[in-house]
Amino acid sequence: MNVNVKFEYVEKYLPTPRCRKYRVREVKGTCTITVREAPIEKLIPAFGVEHHIWGKTPRIENDVIFSNEGSLWKLSRASRYYAGKSWFDLAPCTSEFLAWHLEPERYEICNFNTDVEQIKAYIQSKADRFLICDGKLYEETTEPMYVIMTFGLGYNHGGSALMIEDYYNSNIPSSRYYAANQREEAIAKAKEIALNRGDTESIHNIETALLIHVYDDRFVTKNPQSWKAPGDEFCNTLEEIAETAGDALAAGLLMICATAKSVRRY
Numbered sequence: 001m002n003v004n005v006k007f008e009y010v011e012k013y014l015p016t017p018r019c020r021k022y023r024v025r026e027v028k029g030t031c032t033i034t035v036r037e038a039p040i041e042k043l044i045p046a047f048g049v050e051h052h053i054w055g056k057t058p059r060i061e062n063d064v065i066f067s068n069e070g071s072l073w074k075l076s077r078a079s080r081y082y083a084g085k086s087w088f089d090l091a092p093c094t095s096e097f098l099a100w101h102l103e104p105e106r107y108e109i110c111n112f113n114t115d116v117e118q119i120k121a122y123i124q125s126k127a128d129r130f131l132i133c134d135g136k137l138y139e140e141t142t143e144p145m146y147v148i149m150t151f152g153l154g155y156n157h158g159g160s161a162l163m164i165e166d167y168y169n170s171n172i173p174s175s176r177y178y179a180a181n182q183r184e185e186a187i188a189k190a191k192e193i194a195l196n197r198g199d200t201e202s203i204h205n206i207e208t209a210l211l212i213h214v215y216d217d218r219f220v221t222k223n224p225q226s227w228k229a230p231g232d233e234f235c236n237t238l239e240e241i242a243e244t245a246g247d248a249l250a251a252g253l254l255m256i257c258a259t260a261k262s263v264r265r266y
Contacts, residue, residue, distance in 0.1 A: 001035045001132055003098045005123050008106060011114045031120040035098055037132045043068050047180060048213030049144050049164055060210070065141060067219055073131050073138040093137040102126050142166045143222050144212050146186040148176040148193055153251040154242035155198035162190040162209040168224065173231035177224030180212040196243040234262055 007029050012022040043066035053059050066073045102123055112118040131138040147165045149172075152158015168177065176193075178186035190206045214220060230236070238255050245251035 001037055001095060001098070003033050003035060003095050003102065003127070004030055005033050005099050005102045006030050007104055007109065007119055007123065009109055009112070009114065009119065010106070027114070029116060029119070031116075031123060033102060033120075033124050033127045035127045035130050035132055038068055040134045043073065043133055043138075045215040046072060046219035047144055047215060048211075050210040050212075051164075052210070062213065065144070066138070067216075068131065068133075072141050072143060072219070073133075074141045076130065076137040076139040093132055093135055098127075098130075098137070143219070144180055145222060145224060146178040146180070146183065146209075146212065147172065148186065148190045150193065150197060150199075150239060150242065152242075153248040153255070154245065155248040155251070156201045157248040157251075158199075159202040160190060160194035160197060160199040160206065161202065162186055162206045164210055164212055168227075168229070170229065171232040171235050173236065174224045174227035174229035176231075177227075179220050179222055179224065181214045181217060181220050182225075183212070193243075198247070234258075237262075 009027055009029070010024050011027045012024055014020075015023055045064055046067040047065040048062040049065060050060050050062050053061050063074055104119070104123060104126070109119050109122055112122065129140045131140070144164050144166050145168075147163050147169075149161045149163050150158070151161070165177075168174065176189070178189075187206055187209070190209075191203055194200070194202045194206060237258055241254045241258060242251050245254055
């Protein structure tokens with residue numbers, strides 16, 4: 001689909017050849033951008049990611065992630081908000097909506113100055129992250145993973161959880177991430193960590209954590225257990241304190257001392 005996208009930028013200019021002081025003026029432009037399209041039969045279901053829908057009728061919905069030409073795609077949140085409807089009852093993806101969605105803010109293109117070709121290339125790069133299929137807008141995404149998260153001081157202050165993410169947070173050791181088809185291993189490790197921290201009230205939620213449905217194992221390519229990324233040293237220190245302190249009060253006091261010691265280094 002071809003879309004006419006508007007953009008605005010600030011241009012410096014000299015009013016006359018004799019002037020040496022540049023003036024500025026607002027300039028408006030339009031460019032034609034192409035958003036890729038694909039027939040519905042070309043989208044292969046790869047994963048289903050459960051998430052909570054909160055409201056008058058709380059429920060769990062399953063967001064399907066599709067594969068197409070080597071990339072993963074999911075229904076766009078922007079399309080959902082624009083339509084004001086659920087994931088499964090979206091308004092048609094019109095060129096007017098795409099033109100509005102792709103229009104860049106000035107801060108996004110300020111570094112390009114008056115280079116219109118660079119501005120057009122930037123807008124096209126935004127459009128390349130989207131795909132139109134069956135009248136709906138999909139956005140490029142990445143492979144989902146399980147991650148073990150901890151909160152608070154331990155001993156049921158905060159808690160432990162098994163969550164779903166589609167990116168790696170370098171503050172967390174990669175050993176706490178698991179591939180989409182390693183749910184049982186992730187649950188076992190999450191329960192071990194929770195018990196070490198004294199988060200006994202978290203066990204049920206870990207065992208019933210949201211699911212990643214793997215529709216085809218060939219799309220599982222990440223193996224975070226092999227990454228050997230250590231995570232953030234200071235965060236690891238606090239985590240070790242939570243697992244060994246014995247109670248939340250002791251953990252809190254020890255974490256204050258560890259923080260003070262870390263601050264003194266700088």
